[in-house]
Amino acid sequence: MAWTEERVALLKKLWAEGWSASQIARELGEVTRNAVIGKVHRLGIARRDAAPRPSRPEARTSAARKPATASKSEARARTAEAAPARPAARTQTARPVAAKPVIPTRYEVVERGKPLSLMELNDRTCKWPIGNPGDADFSFCGESVVSGHPYCQEHLLRAYQPASTRRDRDRGRDETPALPNA
DNA sequence: CCCTGATTCGC
DNA sequence: GCGAATCAGG
Helix, strand or coil: CCCCHHHHHHHHHHHHCCCCHHHHHHHHCCCCHHHHHHHHHHCCCCCCCCCCCCCCHHHHCHHHCCCCCHHHHHHHHHHHHHCCCCCCCCCCCCCCCCCCCCCCCCCCCCCCCCCECHHHCCCCECCCEECCCCCCCCEECCCECCCCCCCCHHHHHHHCCCHHHHHHHHCCCCCCCCCCCC
16 A cells, blocks of 8 residues: 555644554554554654653664564564454544644543444454344444453453352343343 | 554665 | 564653
């Protein structure tokens, strides 16, 4: 995907509004945040006040660069391969609500657990189904998962209940773990 | 771990 | 010019 005039214009607009590089990358689609950052630098519109530069810049010389160890590079490659381009992955990450003139402050938590469609799920969004498959409003929890699990904390507890707990609590009701309702 | 931007350099 | 890999930091 090339940097067409339209895409550059959108990039400039969003960057000016304070969107982060990764947010812009997701919005544009088919580009990574690295591509976005690279582009804003080439455009000469990079934030010049961002991260405090290291007090010892000599550490960044090419001589200090690592020769790219095979194992580490391969690990990176594998990760990228496992999750190739996630264009639709928009989670609960806060984005600037409106154009902020100065330095945008990101909100810690906004709209957590917003229901997501299947395509919007990623490695760290809760996959607890909400509603019934096939229904127009069928969706998934979308909350941040407990690391290494498919569900958020709340739904993890629902999914893996000890039999005794289930029996004690469920008395009379029938809640199917595999196809729960919201 | 999640994320942020900055930089280098092979392409 | 492009952007992955890497770095440095929150």
